[in-house]
Amino acid sequence: MPVRMMATPGPLRAGVGLKTEHYREILESEPAVGFFEVHAENYMGAGGPPHRYLEAIRSRYPVSLHGVGLSIGADRALDTHHLERLRTLCTRYEPLLFSEHLAWSSHEAGYLNDLLPVPYNEQTLDRVCEHVEQVQESLGRRMLLENPATYVSFLQSDIPETEFLAAIAARTGCGLLLDVNNVYVSAVNQGFDPLAYLVKFPVHAVGEVHLAGHAESHDDAGRRLLIDDHGSAVRQVVWKLYDFAIARLGPAPTLIEWDNELPDWQTLHAEAGRADLARWRAASPRTEDVADVAVAR
Amino acid sequence: MSPSLAEIQDEFVAALRDPGRPAPPDVLGPDRRPDARRFAVYRNNVVHGLVNALEARFPVTSRLVGTQFFRAMARAFVGFQLPRTPLLMNYGDEFPRFIADFAPAREVPYLADLARLERAWSQSFHAAEAIPLTVETLALRSSLDLAQCRLRLHPSLRLVRSPHPIATIWSSHQSAGEVTPPAAWEAEDVLVVRPHAEVRLHLLPHSGCEFVLALAAGNPVQDAAEAALAHDAEFDVGHHLVGLAGLGAIVSLEPAAEPAKLREKTS
Numbered sequence: 001m002p003v004r005m006m007a008t009p010g011p012l013r014a015g016v017g018l019k020t021e022h023y024r025e026i027l028e029s030e031p032a033v034g035f036f037e038v039h040a041e042n043y044m045g046a047g048g049p050p051h052r053y054l055e056a057i058r059s060r061y062p063v064s065l066h067g068v069g070l071s072i073g074a075d076r077a078l079d080t081h082h083l084e085r086l087r088t089l090c091t092r093y094e095p096l097l098f099s100e101h102l103a104w105s106s107h108e109a110g111y112l113n114d115l116l117p118v119p120y121n122e123q124t125l126d127r128v129c130e131h132v133e134q135v136q137e138s139l140g141r142r143m144l145l146e147n148p149a150t151y152v153s154f155l156q157s158d159i160p161e162t163e164f165l166a167a168i169a170a171r172t173g174c175g176l177l178l179d180v181n182n183v184y185v186s187a188v189n190q191g192f193d194p195l196a197y198l199v200k201f202p203v204h205a206v207g208e209v210h211l212a213g214h215a216e217s218h219d220d221a222g223r224r225l226l227i228d229d230h231g232s233a234v235r236q237v238v239w240k241l242y243d244f245a246i247a248r249l250g251p252a253p254t255l256i257e258w259d260n261e262l263p264d265w266q267t268l269h270a271e272a273g274r275a276d277l278a279r280w281r282a283a284s285p286r287t288e289d290v291a292d293v294a295v296a297r
Numbered sequence: 298m299s300p301s302l303a304e305i306q307d308e309f310v311a312a313l314r315d316p317g318r319p320a321p322p323d324v325l326g327p328d329r330r331p332d333a334r335r336f337a338v339y340r341n342n343v344v345h346g347l348v349n350a351l352e353a354r355f356p357v358t359s360r361l362v363g364t365q366f367f368r369a370m371a372r373a374f375v376g377f378q379l380p381r382t383p384l385l386m387n388y389g390d391e392f393p394r395f396i397a398d399f400a401p402a403r404e405v406p407y408l409a410d411l412a413r414l415e416r417a418w419s420q421s422f423h424a425a426e427a428i429p430l431t432v433e434t435l436a437l438r439s440s441l442d443l444a445q446c447r448l449r450l451h452p453s454l455r456l457v458r459s460p461h462p463i464a465t466i467w468s469s470h471q472s473a474g475e476v477t478p479p480a481a482w483e484a485e486d487v488l489v490v491r492p493h494a495e496v497r498l499h500l501l502p503h504s505g506c507e508f509v510l511a512l513a514a515g516n517p518v519q520d521a522a523e524a525a526l527a528h529d530a531e532f533d534v535g536h537h538l539v540g541l542a543g544l545g546a547i548v549s550l551e552p553a554a555e556p557a558k559l560r561e562k563t564s
């Protein structure tokens with residue numbers, strides 16, 4: 001085990017999305033994991049077991065905060081109470097990274113609990129940049145913005161997603177979170193080439209990579225329709241895209257997300273090991289044999 | 298003229314909320330044509346995610362009526378009320394009241410109260426931390442002192458009163474397998490508290506519940522005891538105070554009743 005920890009290049013081993021079902025096993029076995037990521041909103045209660053466990057985990061590992069409810073892509077103003085809750089969490093847990101989505105979820109009608117798509121045009125760009133700047137100012141730190149998994153596009157979109165994200169990063173100084181599974185899901189759903197997307201992606205701004213599983217279905221015309229459900233292992237095609245991405249990116253912090261149909265801890269941990277191996281190979285292709293031996297255990 | 302971002306989002310939400318409404322015309326599929334099937338993914342995600350959140354918060358309520366019935370009832374609630382904030386741990390505070398008015402659930406008259414108990418449980422689970430007062434510390438006070446004290450109760454404390462044996466029903470559904478019905482169908486007053494890591498449920502006698510309600514309202518021990526005595530002439534205040542401290546329900550004692558009263562009057 002200690003040999004493996006020393007052998008991995010890059011800033012960190014891959015991280016894993018933290019689930020309540022795995023709290024105890026993680027604390028008892030202290031597995032070699034680079035960091036744990038939590039959905040910020042799940043830790044916004046005043047107290048109780050979620051904070052007790054997260055504190056115990058934070059005392060052993062770096063933690064990153066992933067927000068799902070800030071609604072950065074909404075036209076309406078950001079909820080300052082929610083920003084304040086995020087600030088409190090950042091102060092308490094001193095996360096390695098803070099990320100949110102290029103999406104919206106709040107409206108006068110209420111909180112919609114999904115990452116809804118935005119049209120990519122100048123008007124949205126201005127609004128999103130204002131919101132990102134407001135977030136970075138309130139939190140006093142740089143944030144990462146994640147590319148969404150989308151099922152539709154908008155008639156009003158006239159800027160490609162990669163250019164849209166690059167413009168936000170350039171204007172606000174924020175980093176980007178490249179979700180490789182989202183790239184593939186959107187590519188299949190919208191009919192674009194995921195490799196061409198990755199070639200155009202502004203890699204210099206990437207601060208984190210996400211990997212997850214998706215579900216496969218079909219629309220009424222029989223075309224493939226992928227659903228970003230985080231309910232299975234990372235698909236082979238997404239691992240291939242990941243290899244392609246990290247060859248350009250270098251060993252950026254990488255996270256395995258698995259939120260539904262949760263497997264046991266060993267299975268989830270093995271996915272993180274697979275990401276480590278891919279990053280290791282990307283960083284030092286000649287050590288491939290050693291890597292195989294080390295991971296086989 | 299092209300619609301604004303606000304107009305696009307208003308239309309998107311209106312179509313999300315009303316399955317009878319067509320998908321927004323500016324939402325396109327891969328062939329650049331309006332695509333209802335793909336828009337339906339969002340419609341489904343919103344409802345499915347919120348129904349799951351309710352199921353996670355009200356697991357025994359769901360077990361009592363079965364998954365299918367529960368999910369239909371939860372979908373109706375989602376249509377009635379969206380969360381006000383992204384804190385899903387608070388979503389469904391109004392669900393018990395919705396259940397009470399939900400005609401198809403009338404055959405299970407205790408369902409709404411059981412949901413109130415589960416709401417209390419999750420509120421207690423997420424409540425602020427506080428170190429409970431020990432029985433030993435309480436014992437250091439003279440009874441004369443104590444009578445004038447107000448108590449700061451634990452922030453995780455909740456009371457749920459029902460004409461039905463809701464805590465007994467709740468407990469019998471905590472493990473999988475066969476459920477035995479309550480031996481007697483009696484009203485239950487339940488105190489929910491999480492002094493440390495675990496939420497605990499305790500049955501209170503009727504007078505004990507009156508006592509805790511009066512304490513929670515900020516009355517000094519003596520006045521709270523009088524409220525309890527009105528329901529039970531045998532009420533033993535010392536016994537109940539030690540009992541509450543033993544449950545970890547008391548955080549601190551605040552003596553000097555007079556200044557507190559003055560503050561109340563002048564504020």
